[in-house]
Amino acid sequence: MFTSVDDVRDRLAGTGYLASPSVATAVFLAARLGKPLLVEGPAGVGKTELAKAVARVGGARLVRLQCYEGVDESRALYEWNHAKQLLRISAGRDESWDETRTDIFGEEFLLARPLLTAIRGDDPKVLLVDETDKADIEVEGLLLEVLGDFQVTVPELGTITATRRPFVVLTSNASRELSEALRRRCLFLHLDFPDEELERRIVRTRVPGLDETLAAALVRVVGALRAMDLRKAPSVAETIDWARTLLALGAGTLDEVLVRDTLGVVLKHQEDVVRATARLDLDAL
Known part of the structure; x- marks a missing residue:
């Protein structure tokens, strides 16, 4: 897929994803x-976006398993289409059970979920x-085999063994x-x-209409x-959202009033807004 680390960096940049040397490597x-x-x-910080960018670069299909508490084998791996199986059993009453059983556990009745889809x-x-x-920890057992x-x-x-291995990205927030x-x-x-320098480049890439000086000031404030x-520090995604907000408002500078009025774009808890309003010194930035 890639010929070198520089090739990774350049091709990801072509999709709008600016990778650091460690990410490209x-x-x-x-x-x-x-x-x-x-x-x-x-x-x-761009973990999910990295997988999407790799898929775009390689012209690959993105298969996503979104994990959550309670996700199980049937959601992650596969399950059988029970309604369709029952219809097939009803339609084949004149057939032997062996014939029916062989049929209902065929490909036509298999519902592939992300893990199975990815290796087929x-x-x-x-x-x-x-x-x-x-x-849950049980899902890791499925991942180990795959x-x-x-x-x-x-x-x-x-x-079922993969004839072409997918490129696999697992993300974790370390919860x-x-x-x-x-x-x-x-x-x-x-x-x-x-x-700061990379984040400024990211903002300028994702929000190209934003003035360079304003982008630099925004990144310093973030x-x-x-x-x-x-309680929750602003992420890169929220920096980009704030940049788009400033562009939509036609802002030319980042003054105290504008920051106070738009802090809700990057801070999602009232106690954070109160603390930032009290402590943020724009003149020192």
Whole structure:
């Protein structure tokens, strides 16, 4: 998929995703070694967007498993279309049970979920297992088989092995510790808030109509907010939202009144708004 680390950086940039050297290196190695990439870090720093950008670069289909508490095998792997099976059984009353059973556990009645979908077929795919840390520990057992051997066992059909391995990205906000067995199967990348220069480039890329001076001032203010003891520090996604807000308002400068009136774009808790309003010193930025 990629010829070098520089090729990764340049091609991701072509999709609007500006990758740091560590990100570009991790993506290159994951593609070259055929290893899943576990991307950990705070919400809103571009973990999910990285998987989407890789899919766009490779012309691949993005298959997404959104994890949450309670997601189970039938949601992640596969399930049978029970309503269709019952109709088939009713229609085949004159057939022997052996004939009917063989039929209803065929491909026509199989509902493939993200993990199974990702390893079937010869088309290029990017498998995104999003917010892995929100899933129950049992789901990690499913991931171990899929990510270890890129195969899935369906008792009624046998073992299905990938003929073309997907590029796999797992994201985590570190709300719980993932198992060492899962981590061993992955390359690891910690994605943190970008430095000021990179974040300014990201804002200018994603909001091209924003004045360069205003973009620089915005990034400095966001950096000052992250340095405060806030309940939820603003993410890169929220920096971009704030930039779009300023552009929509036709702002030319970032003054105290404008910041106060639009803080709700980047801060999502009242106590954070109160603390930032009291402590933020625009003149010092």
